[in-house]
Amino acid sequence: MDSLTLTxxxxxxxxxHFNATDVLGLAQLAVQATTGVVGVVEGVHQSxxxxxxxxxxxxPGRAAGITGLVYQLVRGATQLAGxxxxxxxxxxxxPDAAPVLSGADTIRREKFLAALNGVMGDHLVTxxxxxxxxxxxxxxxxxxxxxxPAVMAADPGKVVLLIHGLCMSDVxxxxxxxxxxxxxxxxxxxxxxxxxxxxxGLHVSRNGMELATRLEQLLAHWPEPxxxxxxxxxxxxxxLARSAVYYARQHGMRWPEVLKDLVxxxxxxxxxxLEQAGSWLDLFLGGIPYTRPFTALGRLxxxxxxxxxxxxxLEEDWRGRDRFRQSPDLRCIVPLPTGVACHAVAAxxxxxxxxxxxxxxxxxxVPVRSALGQHREQQxxxxxxxxxxxxxxxxxxQRLLSSPEVAQKVVQWLT
Numbered sequence: 001m002d003s004l005t006l007t008x009x010x011x012x013x014x015x016x017h018f019n020a021t022d023v024l025g026l027a028q029l030a031v032q033a034t035t036g037v038v039g040v041v042e043g044v045h046q047s048x049x050x051x052x053x054x055x056x057x058x059x060p061g062r063a064a065g066i067t068g069l070v071y072q073l074v075r076g077a078t079q080l081a082g083x084x085x086x087x088x089x090x091x092x093x094x095p096d097a098a099p100v101l102s103g104a105d106t107i108r109r110e111k112f113l114a115a116l117n118g119v120m121g122d123h124l125v126t127x128x129x130x131x132x133x134x135x136x137x138x139x140x141x142x143x144x145x146x147x148x149p150a151v152m153a154a155d156p157g158k159v160v161l162l163i164h165g166l167c168m169s170d171v172x173x174x175x176x177x178x179x180x181x182x183x184x185x186x187x188x189x190x191x192x193x194x195x196x197x198x199x200x201g202l203h204v205s206r207n208g209m210e211l212a213t214r215l216e217q218l219l220a221h222w223p224e225p226x227x228x229x230x231x232x233x234x235x236x237x238x239x240l241a242r243s244a245v246y247y248a249r250q251h252g253m254r255w256p257e258v259l260k261d262l263v264x265x266x267x268x269x270x271x272x273x274l275e276q277a278g279s280w281l282d283l284f285l286g287g288i289p290y291t292r293p294f295t296a297l298g299r300l301x302x303x304x305x306x307x308x309x310x311x312x313x314l315e316e317d318w319r320g321r322d323r324f325r326q327s328p329d330l331r332c333i334v335p336l337p338t339g340v341a342c343h344a345v346a347a348x349x350x351x352x353x354x355x356x357x358x359x360x361x362x363x364x365x366v367p368v369r370s371a372l373g374q375h376r377e378q379q380x381x382x383x384x385x386x387x388x389x390x391x392x393x394x395x396x397x398q399r400l401l402s403s404p405e406v407a408q409k410v411v412q413w414l415t
Contacts, residue, residue, distance in 0.1 A: 040175035046297025066218030118167030121201020133199035157227040170195035176402035201302030205315040208243025230261040238267025243313040265400045270370040272312040343388040349396040363397040
């Protein structure tokens with residue numbers, strides 16, 4: 001029957017954006033999610049039984065008797081499926097599987113992977129997921145190592161590195177009209193735009209250390225001497241940039257010597273209220289027996305996200321601490337790097353600054369004062385010069401990447 005024939009519009013078929021490894025990666029995530037949900041349901045079940053005075057299982061949060069056996073069977077079947085998925089992934093990672101892996105690297109796929117890495121990128125790394133992002137420099141739509149030598153040889157000694165934020169990717173910069181800020185800096189200021197792609201779900205400090213090393217390698221292998229380096233960073237990318245400069249100077253690297261400008265776009269230097277609210281949600285759920293098992297869901301959020309609670313940039317800010325536990329701001333204070341012209345752009349959804357935009361609403365994610373490095377405790381404030389601060393009104397966090405007014409201001413600063 002003709003009615004049994006399925007015709008898929010290529011533009012509407014989501015599978016065209018994924019290759020064989022992606023599909024198995026999705027299956028792997030589904031297995032892990034199922035295991036997690038079973039644990040949450042069993043935990044709620046046991047909480048209810050506990051309040052009724054009924055016996056619990058041998059392990060905390062585990063059911064007893066026939067009920068416990070059912071949960072064990074579901075968990076065992078799920079783990080068996082997971083083992084099969086992992087085995088298939090191992091086969092697809094072999095050199096012989098290269099043709100199978102050559103799926104289209106579409107913008108939609110890239111944005112999906114960027115969001116996934118931001119939410120649970122640390123878990124993707126520890127579980128060996130094929131979705132785990134590796135750090136790399138991009139030039140246009142290619143990995144920098146893959147760019148033709150002739151193209152690279154034509155690049156000038158002025159380089160601007162653009163760093164994306166949480167759950168984002170380099171394609172978000174380049175998807176803006178007319179090529180976005182990178183192309184504006186290329187045409188009007190003579191910079192060669194290089195884009196960083198990284199796993200935003202990892203700790204900021206871990207990414208900062210790796211970026212410091214990779215920039216040192218970039219300086220050594222660039223086809224001609226880099227005389228002027230500029231970094232433009234959006235959101236979490238600004239914390240990453242500050243972390244990289246700190247670790248580079250700690251290890252005596254050379255690239256900070258050519259770093260002339262740092263531009264921060266909506267960077268939560270002193271944290272973001274949404275992550276602070278997330279930590280309070282953990283505290284609330286954990287205080288009620290029936291909702292306590294649901295704290296496991298809140299603990300799925302990545303290390304990168306929890307770093308945004310107060311704006312962590314160093315390993316000492318989180319090492320040895322429970323990142324999900326409500327705690328005061330104990331981070332090490334890292335001032336703006338000396339000898340570098342630092343500029344800050346904040347945004348607000350409102351038409352003028354006020355208490356809500358300064359401390360809470362801001363651009364929808366980052367308050368104005370946090371983006372400008374201002375803090376009620378003077379020793380924690382970042383000293384941006386008055387001419388190096390600018391507020392974009394009626395602008396949200398995402399639009400900072402594509403706003404013509406923001407681009408015009410950044411070009412003015414870097415000209």
